[in-house]
Amino acid sequence: MQGNDACAEGAIAAGCRFFAGYPITPSSEVAEQMARKLPKVGGTFIQMEDEIASMAAIIGGAWTGVRSMTATSGPGFSLMMENIGYAAFTETPCVIINIQRGGPSTGQPTMAAQGDMLQARFGSHGDYSVIALAPSTVQELFDLTVKGFNLADRFRVPAFLMSDEIIGHLRERVEFPDEVECIPPKPIREGMLPFEPEDDLVPGFTPFGKGHRVHVTGLTHNEKGYPASTDPDLHEKLVMRLVEKVERARHEIADYDIVNPDAEIVFISYGAPTRAVRQAFLDAPEKSYGHLNLRIVWPFPEDLLKKFKNARVFLVPEMNLGQIAREIQRHVDQPVIPIPRLGGELHIPAYLLKCAEEQE
Amino acid sequence: MSVEDWYRVDRLPHIFCAGCGNGTIINCTLEAVESLGWKIDETIFVSGIGCSSRAPGYISTDSLHTTHGRALPFATGVKMAKPNFNVVVFTGDGDLSAIGGNHFIHACRRNIDITVICMNNQIYGMTGGQGSPCTPKGALSTTTPYGMDENPFDLCELATAAGANYVARWTSYHVKELNQAITFGLQKPGLSFIEVLVQCPTNYGRRNKLRDVQSMISAMKDHALLKEKRDRLLAEGKPIPDGMFVVGTLTDRNRPALGVKQ
Ligand SMILES: Cc1ncc(C[n+]2csc(CCOP(=O)(O)OP(=O)(O)O)c2C)c(N)n1
Numbered sequence: 001m002q003g004n005d006a007c008a009e010g011a012i013a014a015g016c017r018f019f020a021g022y023p024i025t026p027s028s029e030v031a032e033q034m035a036r037k038l039p040k041v042g043g044t045f046i047q048m049e050d051e052i053a054s055m056a057a058i059i060g061g062a063w064t065g066v067r068s069m070t071a072t073s074g075p076g077f078s079l080m081m082e083n084i085g086y087a088a089f090t091e092t093p094c095v096i097i098n099i100q101r102g103g104p105s106t107g108q109p110t111m112a113a114q115g116d117m118l119q120a121r122f123g124s125h126g127d128y129s130v131i132a133l134a135p136s137t138v139q140e141l142f143d144l145t146v147k148g149f150n151l152a153d154r155f156r157v158p159a160f161l162m163s164d165e166i167i168g169h170l171r172e173r174v175e176f177p178d179e180v181e182c183i184p185p186k187p188i189r190e191g192m193l194p195f196e197p198e199d200d201l202v203p204g205f206t207p208f209g210k211g212h213r214v215h216v217t218g219l220t221h222n223e224k225g226y227p228a229s230t231d232p233d234l235h236e237k238l239v240m241r242l243v244e245k246v247e248r249a250r251h252e253i254a255d256y257d258i259v260n261p262d263a264e265i266v267f268i269s270y271g272a273p274t275r276a277v278r279q280a281f282l283d284a285p286e287k288s289y290g291h292l293n294l295r296i297v298w299p300f301p302e303d304l305l306k307k308f309k310n311a312r313v314f315l316v317p318e319m320n321l322g323q324i325a326r327e328i329q330r331h332v333d334q335p336v337i338p339i340p341r342l343g344g345e346l347h348i349p350a351y352l353l354k355c356a357e358e359q360e
Numbered sequence: 361m362s363v364e365d366w367y368r369v370d371r372l373p374h375i376f377c378a379g380c381g382n383g384t385i386i387n388c389t390l391e392a393v394e395s396l397g398w399k400i401d402e403t404i405f406v407s408g409i410g411c412s413s414r415a416p417g418y419i420s421t422d423s424l425h426t427t428h429g430r431a432l433p434f435a436t437g438v439k440m441a442k443p444n445f446n447v448v449v450f451t452g453d454g455d456l457s458a459i460g461g462n463h464f465i466h467a468c469r470r471n472i473d474i475t476v477i478c479m480n481n482q483i484y485g486m487t488g489g490q491g492s493p494c495t496p497k498g499a500l501s502t503t504t505p506y507g508m509d510e511n512p513f514d515l516c517e518l519a520t521a522a523g524a525n526y527v528a529r530w531t532s533y534h535v536k537e538l539n540q541a542i543t544f545g546l547q548k549p550g551l552s553f554i555e556v557l558v559q560c561p562t563n564y565g566r567r568n569k570l571r572d573v574q575s576m577i578s579a580m581k582d583h584a585l586l587k588e589k590r591d592r593l594l595a596e597g598k599p600i601p602d603g604m605f606v607v608g609t610l611t612d613r614n615r616p617a618l619g620v621k622q
Binding site for chain 1: 368371402404416424426433434436437439441442463466
């Protein structure tokens with residue numbers, strides 16, 4: 001099965017019943033598959049007039065209590081940014097699939113890239129936090145889509161599936177579980193206000209039509225949800241909470257594989273380049289380099305870096321100019337060497353081995 | 361139940377300037393939903409950004425105050441995901457026809473079953489009186505200091521051409537007619553578009569020789585031409601007097617609609 005189809009299957013299995021999107025290569029198969037499948041399971045598909053509208057529509061859908069999703073690629077992702085900030089600020093659970101292609105601008109519509117990793121984290125104005133997942137197999141595109149919905153609901157944030165053209169268009173065997181675990185957002189507790197945080201800093205959810213009579217606004221708001229945009233302390237407290245609710249869970253929700261934790265030379269990767277690293281390791285069984293593969297990139301699980309006690313150097317192959325390498329360097333004293341690859345093709349395993357050998 | 365139940369009393373006082381027409385329109389709308397016996401918990405008010413878009417914040421239903429220009433796609437998401445909700449959008453002329461223009465024509469094309477009430481003050485109120493796509497030719501604003509030199513939109517013609525089932529225009533002077541139009545529009549399947557010309561004494565009147573609220577309202581009353589009268593003039597081959605705008609029910613048809621309650 002193709003990656004993009006597996007993503008749609010994952011969404012349906014996770015109970016997604018509303019999809020709004022706008023066609024764009026290389027993500028369109030997700031929308032096409034949702035258009036075919038949703039009516040059969042009592043859900044709704046709508047093709048909007050652009051990606052601004054798509055993002056708006058899924059936020060509207062999410063507030064009716066229906067799991068909602070959109071899918072796009074670079075240019076559409078850029079258009080979604082204002083409403084992504086709105087989703088973060090109003091604590092709207094929703095899932096955004098980004099099948100990344102080469103940018104900037106229209107760039108390389110049919111070629112892969114990982115150039116939107118920082119945009120996913122910081123692309124909308126103001127401070128906030130989000131969750132970003134990165135699959136490196138077609139199976140993971142299914143599994144992480146399900147997981148994305150659960151995390152979006154649990155933390156009430158937009159969750160991003162930061163995949164790419166390689167995985168989106170790859171065909172691999174996928175095993176569908178008989179049943180997937182769907183954990184809905186925790187409901188609001190009696191006596192609590194709609195934006196009053198619980199101990200985990202996440203307020204209980206108050207979808208429309210249940211008598212909560214909630215006012216949802218992108219203005220700075222108090223715990224009732226009412227605008228309070230000129231109170232400096234309230235604004236600071238709110239923004240800090242929105243960042244903190246995600247950041248402090250970063251180790252608990254971290255999802256990763258570690259190979260050779262005692263290694264001195266360690267690769268760190270996510271998404272498609274993980275495949276090149278794994279192939280390099282198969283090609284050179286005599287080497288014992290380390291590898292950290294991240295399935296959740298944001299919030300960045302910085303403590304995992306400490307598991308490599310003997311690490312002298314971290315090598316970071318990415319299909320961008322070192323976006324996550326820069327994040328890693330913030331957390332370690334050892335040198336972090338980006339191995340960028342632009343143009344749409346994956347790193348060549350032999351080249352990765354050469355980069356590592358240079359460090360021996 | 362009474363109209364008061366539809367207000368978030370704990371949010372008052374509101375932010376509208378003295379003499380602003382928006383309160384009249386909100387009240388007309390809430391009287392209409394109340395008279396229809398709509399339920400607060402089945403009704404969702406959605407808006408974009410602007411003075412007019414602050415309306416849902418004063419209404420006691422679940423409400424979505426969104427981003428500038430995007431009320432209609434947010435409302436489309438609500439309605440498509442749960443068609444059983446009654447969805448009403450409040451918007452301003454800038455919100456709807458400048459930044460939100462594309463969403464406006466597509467919502468009308470889809471003829472989605474929501475009611476859109478545009479408070480057209482012919483100016484950007486919230487940001488301090490800049491020109492909008494509905495600022496009349498020659499009018500002064502902070503960004504048209506020598507007079508607006510672009511042509512304005514006729515929002516009702518736009519909605520009709522794009523496919524809305526019901527289109528009407530009134531002013532904040534025509535409270536009774538407006539209430540009837542909204543009541544009709546709320547019940548009508550498909551997209552109902554009601555444009556209401558409202559006075560903005562602070563940002564429009566002050567700069568355009570309409571200093572007090574009374575003279576703004578009188579100007580709207582004096583320049584409103586009933587559609588029936590306009591049609592008669594046209595039929596008789598007589599000219600439409602200069603500076604007049606048409607009020608009344610401009611479109612009422614039954615095209616297939618999207619998102620209608622089952
Ligand atoms: C993307 C974006 N651009 C600009 C603004 C600033 N802005 C806020 S309200 C507004 C115009 C409001 O005018 P209108 O829609 O006519 O509503 P009114 O305030 O007159 O009721 C603008 C330009 C914004 N909030 N967001």
